[in-house]
Amino acid sequence: MQSSARNHFSGVVQHIQAGVVTDEVQIQTDSGAQLVATITHGSAQTLGLKNGSQVIALIKAPSVIVVTDAQGMRFSARNQLQGKVTAIKTGSVNSDVQIESQGLQVVAIITNDSASTLGLAPGKQATALFKASHVVLAVPA
Incomplete structure (x- = not known):
């Protein structure tokens, strides 16, 4: 599958909490990381999602x-992957930051000012956060 989303994580649906409008889908990636996606109930039905379904979670890097x-901070973003910066590519305005966490390579696009303020460099501890509503799910055809 080709996609413009920089982050593609294959996994298996572990649990679905069905709602009237949206469903919360818990996924265990092939590397063992846990992710949460919130999608419409209609989309979950159209995709035929159930426990054990193979899925691909897609997250755009700017998200x-x-x-x-x-330390000691709590965030509303359901997906919190702690790891280390493995690479930074600096552009004229934004930086492409790669973080390795639980066997996943997560890519973020942030401003150069933010990268500088955070002191990002390869080897630095960092956490990648993204909301469950920013996760798009796909299934094999």
């Missing part, structure tokens, strides 16, 4: 927030 020094 990923990078946090450092977050």
Whole structure:
């Protein structure tokens, strides 16, 4: 599958909490990381999702927030992947930041000012945050 989303994570549906409008889908990635997606109930039905379904979670890089020094902080974003910065590519305005966490390579696009303020460099501890509503799910055809 090709997609413009930089983050693609294959996994298996572990649990679905069905709602009238939206469903919460818990996913265990192939590397063992846990992710949560919130999608419409209609989409969950159209995709035929059930426990054990194979899925691909897609997250666009600009939807990923990078946090450092977050000890004692709580965030409303359901997906919080703690790891280390593995690479940074600096552009004229934004930086492409890669964070390795639980066997996943998560890519975030943040401003150069933010990357500088956070002191991001390869090897630095960082957490990738993204909301469950920013996760798009796909299933094999």
